[in-house]
Amino acid sequence: MGRLVRILEGRFGRLVLSDLGPNETCGAQIDPVILMQPGDADLVFLNPGESHTATVATRLLALHAAGEWLRTSFPAVFGPSEVPFAQTREPITPRIRRLADTLAVEVLNDRFVSAERLDFMLQELLLSIVETYLARRRLSSPAWRGSRFEDSRIRRAIALLRARPNKELNMDDLASQVGLSRSRFYDLFQLCTGFSPRAYLDMLCVETAISRLSSGQGKIAEVSAELGFSAQSNFTRFFLHQVGVPPSEYRRATTKDQAADDSPPQDTQRP
Numbered sequence: 094m095g096r097l098v099r100i101l102e103g104r105f106g107r108l109v110l111s112d113l114g115p116n117e118t119c120g121a122q123i124d125p126v127i128l129m130q131p132g133d134a135d136l137v138f139l140n141p142g143e144s145h146t147a148t149v150a151t152r153l154l155a156l157h158a159a160g161e162w163l164r165t166s167f168p169a170v171f172g173p174s175e176v177p178f179a180q181t182r183e184p185i186t187p188r189i190r191r192l193a194d195t196l197a198v199e200v201l202n203d204r205f206v207s208a209e210r211l212d213f214m215l216q217e218l219l220l221s222i223v224e225t226y227l228a229r230r231r232l233s234s235p236a237w238r239g240s241r242f243e244d245s246r247i248r249r250a251i252a253l254l255r256a257r258p259n260k261e262l263n264m265d266d267l268a269s270q271v272g273l274s275r276s277r278f279y280d281l282f283q284l285c286t287g288f289s290p291r292a293y294l295d296m297l298c299v300e301t302a303i304s305r306l307s308s309g310q311g312k313i314a315e316v317s318a319e320l321g322f323s324a325q326s327n328f329t330r331f332f333l334h335q336v337g338v339p340p341s342e343y344r345r346a347t348t349k350d351q352a353a354d355d356s357p358p359q360d361t362q363r364p
Contacts, residue, residue, distance in 0.1 A: 095119070095153070099200045103208060105215045106159035110200045113147040119155055120144035125163070125177055127222065129154040129185075129193035136185050136222075138178035154197045156215065166219060168239040170227050183226050188255065191304055192218050198307040202347050205336055213288070213296045224248070246271040247285045250278070251293070258297035259321035260331075264290050299335045302328075306340055307347040313340050 095113035102108075106124060113119065119128060121139035128137035130151050137145050147153070163171035170177050185193070196214055199206040220242060228236040237243045250271045254262070267290065268278035282290045298320045305316045317328035332340045 095147075098152075099203055101200055101203060101206075101211065103211065104159065105156070105162050105212065107157040108196070108200055108211075108215070109153075109155045109157065110197060111153055111155070112150070113153050114150050115148060116146060118144045118146045119153060121157070124160045125158055125171075127156040127158065127218075129156075129189075129197070131194065131197065134185060135182040136189065137182055138180065140176055140178050143181075152197075154193060154200065156218070158219075163219070166216070166240065167223055167236060167242075170223060170236045177227065179230065180226070186221070186225055189218065189221050189225065192221065192300075195300055195304045195307075198303060198347055202343075205338060205343065205346070207337075210296060210299065210335075213293075214300060216286070217300075220251070241285045244281055244285060246273055247281055250282065250290070251286070254290070254294055254297055258294060258301050259319075260294070260298060261321040262294060295331075295335065299332070302332060302340065303336075303343070306344040309344075309348070313344070316340070 095111045095117045098110040098112060100107060100109050111119075119126070119139075121141050121143050123141055125141060126139040128139065128145055130137070130153055133151075139145060160171070163177075164173070169175075192214060196218070199211065199214070223236055237245075237248075242248055250267055253267060253270060264278075265275050268275045271278065273281065279290060282288075282293070286293055288296065301320060302316055305311055305319075306313070311319070313328070314325045317325045320328065322328040322331065329339050329341075332338075332343070336343060338346070
């Protein structure tokens, strides 16, 4: 129920941005649902057949995750006989909060989002949820078993990339930090994530840039310097190549679209 704002579909399932009024519900049918509410301190998890009722008017980003996508990514957690979410609510982490907020911006401004970037962010969301909430509780049956992310060295590399997305990062140094040769590191990273290490870093840089630009946190030159670009013009070319518009245009468009979407509907009736 509620007012549908945007919906995106893919191999991951459906990503739905909607506005719920008080006492309106969102439910999971065959597949699990992950609910993210701007400003809420918790994530809400729904197993199949469960529902969530809003207590106040709220904007809700809901991932109706496709069962096949979940089972392929993490078979030990999302197998046919598994009930993945033991807790209905979990405290949201800063990393997942930023992912959720960035996803909401991307869904609202869907003319800019690419299928590759959307797949990357949803994979990051799922990986973060498993490592934050699920893996620590499955001592008898490890959550990583059978997963593409089973290699702890690659998970360590991803954590290091997330900690400081920066274009100046040396991949040879990163391979050394996780105990792998350069060639072996590249092969395993591509196998596990579906991206090369450099492409993964580029996606993290774009995600960080979108988060900063859409929230008004810092000038474009400051975002460029934070991400390790030697000149703002280099950052502009990078962002244009990745997103399709320059960062200044993206900032204007997202600010305008969010303001328009937050405004009340106009009364078109004549007196």
